[in-house]
Amino acid sequence: MVENSSRNAVVTGASSGIGAATVRALRAHGWNVVAVARRADRLLALAAETGAIACPADISKDDDVARLRSNVTDAFAQFGGVDTVINIAGGARGVDPVGSASVQDWEWMYQVNVLGTLKVIQAFLPELRAHGRGTVLNLTSTAGLVAYEGGAGYNAAKFGQHALNNALRLEEAEHNVRVIEVAPGLVHTEEFMLNRLGGDKEAAAKTYQGVAEPLLPEDVADVVRYAVELPQHINLDQIVVRPVAQAAAHKLIRNP
Template sequence: MTEETPNKSAVVTGASTGIGEATVRALRKEGWNVFAVARREERLATLAAETGAVAIPADITQDADVAQLLAEVTEAGGADTLVNIAGGARGTDKVGEAKTDDWTWMFEVNVLGTMKLTRAFLPMLRANGKGTVLNLTSTAGLVAYEGGAGYNAAKFGQHALTGALRLEEAEHNIRVIEIAPGMVQTEEFSLNRLGGDRTAAENVYQGVENPLTAEDVADVVRYAVTAPHHVNLDQIVIRPVAQAANHKVIRKNT
């Protein structure tokens, strides 16, 4: 734990599973007060019981939920760090077969959800004097690939939002961090993207030696937000060694 971490407080979205859940655990181990945010109340309650985090069920795409979340965090003493992890992908269709509902969902969760949470909490972060916003994007937001257009577009949007935010908030001493993971094997990401087809989801990682885990990414998040405040890790790209690029993945025994 660094000298700056005592009494630090973070809002972490997407906390019911995967990288969000792992981030809550990582920050709680550092002694942070953590507000764990997600839609699934039962999973949040279990996480809170195990870690001591404060569970706040909310849908980040809904204005009323965001307002209630802000009110509850304010009443509980506020936060100096916002960790936007909630997001996801739906479908692998090419543009010619794109499903509007899938694209709409991806933009609402990845881009508009991030915007709504950040907009709501910026006054609190500015008032703190040493605020941090960390956005989890993706390597899909840096390089496009076939069958990824909807997710590419959403994550490119979130990436652009993050860059603009950094420029706008530097004068308020808010550091803005982007972490862009590549291939991460989590409980639900590929399963949700592929419509619940477990076999197809498992095939995404077939033959890949040591894909990243949620804990790997959460450890990078922890490091980024616990570094001294004058240290801003603008953008961190993290991939497994087996994934040299989005289009080059080494698969063994396949």
């Protein structure tokens, strides 16, 4: 932990990709960070690297979220309590059309992207209100703004998370809790497409084939860090971040 830091964040989805990069970015700027993810081994390695506090937890499970809240309260007690909650955890499963989509995949995506985000927010919202200068940042996706073929399940989950974000901003402005949405487009991470495509490495690699400069997790983490470090009276309601090669959801430049 960094002594006497006045910025205290919880970051979910911290075992890889954008979540891990966000922990690194915040720690490099002197934040106190509790890093949250299901995979304890990866989380502990990140904590050893960065000095963050590891808290293994599954945000879809009520008992885990309750334990997370208790651990965060204890960890940040001497620093004035948590002031920033960053929900990175999420994911996609499958690319099937609606007519043949797996209900189980849809349920998993809704559970992780929407209900998991909800549970984490509910756990920490009382403390963010009491702090008087709280921030919630939810990582959604451009998939929550524009639907596409084969993406309906992920679209539905991210549209839901996007709606949650907008309603929360309206509800919490009177408590001086700002609510930020970061919606990335194509980001080349080690696991997102691999998990979505059931572990098919070849198919996952084709997602990025020919794209000269897709976004990297560190790019998105820099945007997240910038947004939460702005003065409290500034709220970046929604930040859409894409690589230049992705002019829109339907237009992606691929080199031969």
